Amino acid sequence: MPSNAVKLVMGAVCYFMIDEIKEQGGEIIIKKDPEDKFGRKKIEEYYDTSKKYLLNNPDKLKKKLLDYDKEKITPEIIKNYETKIRSQESYTYENAFKANLALSFLYKWCDAMYEFDKTYRETAPLRAKLDAAEKVVREKTAELKEKKDALDEINNKITSLTNLYERKMQEQTELENDIEDCSLKLSRA
DSSP states (O other), X not given: OOOHHHHHHHHHHHHHTHHHHHHTTOOOOEEEOXXXXXXXXXXXXXXXXXXXXXXXXXXXXXXXXXXXXXXXXOHHHHHHIIIIIITSTTOOHHHHHHHOHHHHHHHHHHHHHHHHHXXXXXXXXXXXXXXXXXXXXXXXXXXXXXXXXXXXXXXXXXXXXXXXHHHHHHHHHHHHHHHHHHHHHHHHO
């Protein structure tokens, strides 16, 4: 029979991996409480659930833990984790470490997911403001590019007109020189 620390840490993992368990067509196993003399009380059996749905393929579990989408942790998962697991006095890192080294890492993973979710929810308004500010920056950058393109077009026209003006001034100077030459030739003739 696994220790209470094993049951609780695996319960925490089950709650965070509930979508994985449901993908396999399962849910947290509920059994009669062996300590209840009347057999009416039911308990969630975390160890059996984890053994059946998570620990049956350790490589898959490792990949699921590494690829876990922590931004999609639901309030229901957090509520279950807080009320059914984290609130237990025996749910501590020390107890997990005493029970098994691998279990201590699973404890830390669950704790990290919990802390991430708290921080993620607290920073949601800041991320919303950041998204809005980035949207404004993108819009203003596009507007600036549009204005720069229009300015470049105007500068190109100015350069073209300046070149035309200089050519025409040169032509005028040449024509004035030709007129002067012709006038000089006419006066000699």
